[in-house]
Amino acid sequence: MEKNADVIVIGSGVIGSSVAYNLAKKGASVLMLEAGTLGSGASSACDGFVILQSKSPGPHLTMALASEILYRTLSEELDYDIGYSHCGGMIIIEREEELEAMKIFMSKQKDLGLDVSLISGDEARIVEPALSKHIVGATISSRDAQVNPLYMVNGYITAAKRLGLRVKKHKKATDFIQDKERIIGVKCGCDSLYADNVVVCNSIGAPELFSKIGCELPIIPRRGQLVITEPVNPLIHHVMLCSRYIAAKYHPELLEGSSDESVRLGVGMALEQTAEGGLLIGSTREFVGADRSATVAGVRAVTQHAARIVPALKRIRAVRTFAGLRPYTPDGKAFMGAVPAHKGLFVAAGHEGDGIAYAPITGKTIAELVVDGSTGVDLTPFAVDRRIEKH
Structure with a gap:
């Protein structure tokens, strides 16, 4: 041998x-x-989020904090441009009833060393003018980033x-x-x-x-459907998730049986703008076996949900749709x-x-x-x- x-x-x-x-x-x-x-x-x-705010306080966040430090010098170490941008991130809050839950979530994250704060809807629109007027608040962290996977x-x-x-x-x-x-x-x-x-x-x-x-x-495959738009001038400056993304990620059982199609599909907004100007919009979270196909229902739910949060997306053309399988664990x-x-x-x-x-x-x-x-x-x-x- x-x-x-x-x-x-x-x-x-x-x-x-x-x-x-x-x-x-x-x-x-x-x-x-x-x-x-x-x-x-x-x-x-998948998206290229190096986002710490979505990590639940505990082992998830501890690992992510340690990883983010390594990211800062990774392109230099590898002698290869990995598309790393220390752009900061936001989690968008659409409903007043979600504010208290996000305050508790954020407070526990801060206890573990994450630099994160809660801002009002008006403050969020100053930072990101493209956000809808109905947004009631957001959490924001300068430690979030993006890369090209x-x-x-x-x-x-x-x-x-x-x-x-x-x-x-x-x-x-x-x-x-x-x-x-x-x-x-x-x-x-x-x-x-x-x-x-x-x-x-x-x-x-x-x-x-x-x-x-x-x-x-x-480990169970969980389909995520995403959309890529045509390149446009800078529209957003942070990577963005919505608070429903966190619910879809950590509590899929809460989504079953909903009368809202986008909720049943596990849609939570993930939005980033690439260096080339295209916007990546995601995503669903679906248990459909090994099916990696994009569907009309999934793409519609993803784009409509994102456009409600960033209305300018309604005027931007999608050029590609695709889906991948995420390895979910119970x-x-x-x-x-x-x-x-x-x-x-x-x-x-x-x-x-x-x-x-x-x-x-x-x-x-x-x-x-x-x-x-x-x-x-x-x-x-x-x-x-x-x-x-x-x-």
């Missing part, structure tokens, strides 16, 4: 590419396996290749190779590839792979760390809408765990064998 690498990384999205880069940076020989083309999963069909993937992989990373595209991992209680490689159809350690980062494909070793990994937390009872096996999957924000700290932490055997980041809340309760 000839070893193919010190570490095999499965998946090439923002999480897998960050893990591969950080492993290579620590001197490990790394082989990346990608079932399709690089970054062709969730990372190719595919630039990130390319940046990480390009930098990792300089450190020796090898990549096999169109190579789907179909099973693990075991030697008693240890994972010593993966099978790709009839091919066998061997390594001291394996890190699984292909979130949507991870449950099928883990089932081969009798391990249940409750308690809203990703799976990160060593896999119990299977030495040499690690996972970093199930980040759903947190993948972009978490990517730098996830890669650094998993690399430390694999190479050094320990990390200073507490991964207990993200353990594979944790007790999972719906949030």
Whole structure:
């Protein structure tokens, strides 16, 4: 048996590419396996929000705060422009009854060190004149930012290749190779590839792979539909979410049975303007299996909801629609760390809408765990064998 690498990384999205880069940076020989083309999963069909305000106080926000610090120098470190813009972010509040809930949410975030404040509707319109007159308030933070997800993937992989990373595209991992209680490689159809350690980062494909070793990994695909507009002059200056986005993310059960189609589709506004001038508008949150198609109902719900908050969107043409699958977990937390009872096996999957924000700290932490055997980041809340309760 000839070893193919010190570490095999499965998946090439923002999480897998960050893990591969950080492993290579620590001197490990790394082989990346990608079932399709690089970054062709969730990372190719999402927004580029590095937004901390959407993270619930606790492990979510702690990870995001640590990641944001790494983002500040990431383009320089990788010697690659990842499209990082420290633009700040806002969460838009449409109804008076949501103000108190956001005050409590924000207060807990501030206790953990997030620079965030609540402003009135009039103050929000001074900061962002395009907002509708019915907006009653917003939370705002200067620490929020945006990146280009595919630039990130390319940046990480390009930098990792300089450190020796090898990549096999169109190579789907179909099973693990075991030697008693240890994972010593993966099978790709009839091919066998061997390594001291394996890190699984292909979130949507991870449950099928883990089932081969009798391990249940409750990651469920959740479709997000988005719209891209024609380029226009600067319309907004921050990345924006609406408060309903947070409800859709953390409490999907509250959306079921609503008479409002956009509520049933889990629509919560995500809005950013790219460097080229196009606006990215999202998104739905739907449990429809592996269906990645955009639908008329989904696109209509997304655009109408966003246009209610930013009326100028009604006069801007959409040029493209697309959808991606987000890796949802029942308690809203990703799976990160060593896999119990299977030495040499690690996972970093199930980040759903947190993948972009978490990517730098996830890669650094998993690399430390694999190479050094320990990390200073507490991964207990993200353990594979944790007790999972719906949030």
